[in-house]
Amino acid sequence: MKLLKIAFLSILLSIVSCNDIKTKEVGETEETLMESTPKFKYWNWISAGHKKSDSAYTAHFNKLKSYGIDAVLINTGTDPELLKRLTPLANKAGLEVHAWMFTTNRPGDSIALQHPEWYMVSRSGKSCFVKEDRPYVGYYQWLSPSHPEARKHILSLVEGLAKVEGVASVHLDYIRYPDVYLPIGLLPKYDLKQEEELPDYDFDYSDASVEKFIALHHKDPRKMENPAIDIEWKNFRLNEIKSLVDEAYTIVHRHNKKLSAAVFPYPEMADHMVRQRWDKWSVDMVLPMIYYNFYNEELDWIGYATKQGVVDLEGKATELHTGLFTPKLSPEDLETAIQYAKDNGAKGVAFFDDYHMTEEQFEVIKNSKE
Known part of the structure; x- marks a missing residue:
């Protein structure tokens, strides 16, 4: 009997010991995963092409990682083959990869350029298809989210990027x-005054957009005396962008990826300037481009705009990561800007762009890591 009791106790102790080991292993794994996820993420926008060698990209990715960058937003011109080539190189260097794409603005899109009817049209009747009629700059070639075939084309590009193995998110710009x-600081460049919605810069009066709006609201924005004060017309365009984002969200999540987006500084400003109310979108991460100097603001505006976006996202799962324009930031100001983002609730900061950053700026980033 004594021997049976001893054997039973031995087995019991063995089970408890094994469970302790398993618990410890699980705990260590969770702790390791938590440690590998940065508390405050550092992102970097980067453009890529076919000409640079794998070794050159590897060296660049290793450099970014050594200075504290956690994630790269790679613009491949929506080329999934180039993204397939670069993603393993960046992943091997320890970087997350986010597939950065131009979304409704599609400069040089060879498929879209075969379809003039896909393009947005201004209130003055100028189409983004026509080079001489494009607003501000030649690369403003905007597709209408109201045209079903244009929308289908955009979403096919989203899906092509989402299918690439190793990509963390598709990033809509x-x-x-x-x-x-325009941001007030950029107006002198174009010798413009914009104190009201001017016909040459008010879009989208394309047939696809107007016909869709008339079907919903039974009125024609082309015939309105002052379409800027018609709330349904404004809200229609906000919703056209929202629905496009929401469809992209469904697509990328179907491929087990996330959706991120580069947006204007905070939702109320984005609504006013570019018909973009991003706090209402289905999106995992937003990177508001808080380029304070574009708006003739002070450095501390980075904190204000960050906080405004964070507050507008309360109750939503969407993360906010502050975008910084590094060419206009001295190393000292860069350090302060990062701190403003941290202090006002951002989950990280994104830098544009790495190819023009100085070693001093990179050192600031490295030294500011938690």
């Missing part, structure tokens, strides 16, 4: 209408 109002 230019997911909006052309600037109704």
Whole structure:
């Protein structure tokens, strides 16, 4: 009997010991995963092409990682083959990869350029298809989210990127209408005054958009005396962008990826300037481009705009990561800007762009890591 009791106790102790080991292993794994996820993420926008060698990209990715960058937003011109080539190189260097794409603005899109009817049209009747009629700059070639075939084309590009193994998210840029109002700091460049919605910069009066709006609201924006004060017309365009984003969200999640987006500084400003109300979108992460100098603001505006976006996203799962324009930031100001983002609730900061960053700026980033 004594021997049986001893054997039973031995087995019991063995089970408890094994469970302790398993618990410890699980705990260590969770702890390791938590440690590998940065508390405050550092992103970097980067453009890529076929000409640079794998070794050159590897060296660049290793450099970014050594200075504290956690994630790269790679613009391949929506080329999934180039993304397939670069993603393993960046992943091997320890970087997350996010597939950065131009969304409604599609400069040089060879498929879209075969379809003039896909393009947005201004209130003055100028189409983004026609080079001489494009607003501000030649690369403003905006597709209408109201045209079913244009929308289908955009979403096919989203899906092509989402299918690439190793990509963390598809990153939507230019997911909006052309600037109704330019940032005030950029107006002198175009010798413009924008104190109201001007016909040449008010889009989209294309047939596809207007016909869809008339079907919903039984009125024609082309015939309105002052379409800027018609709330349904404004809200229609906000919803056209929202629905496009929401469809993209469904697509990328079907491929077990996330959706991120580069947006204007905070939702109320984005609504006013480019028909972009991003706090209402289905999106996992937003990177508001808080380029304070474009708006003739002070450095501390980075904190204000960050906080405004964070507050507008309360109750939603969407993360906010502050975008910084590094060419206009001294190393000292860069350090302060990062701190403003941290202090006002951002989950990280994104830098544009790495190819023009100085070693001093990179050192600031490295030294500011938690």
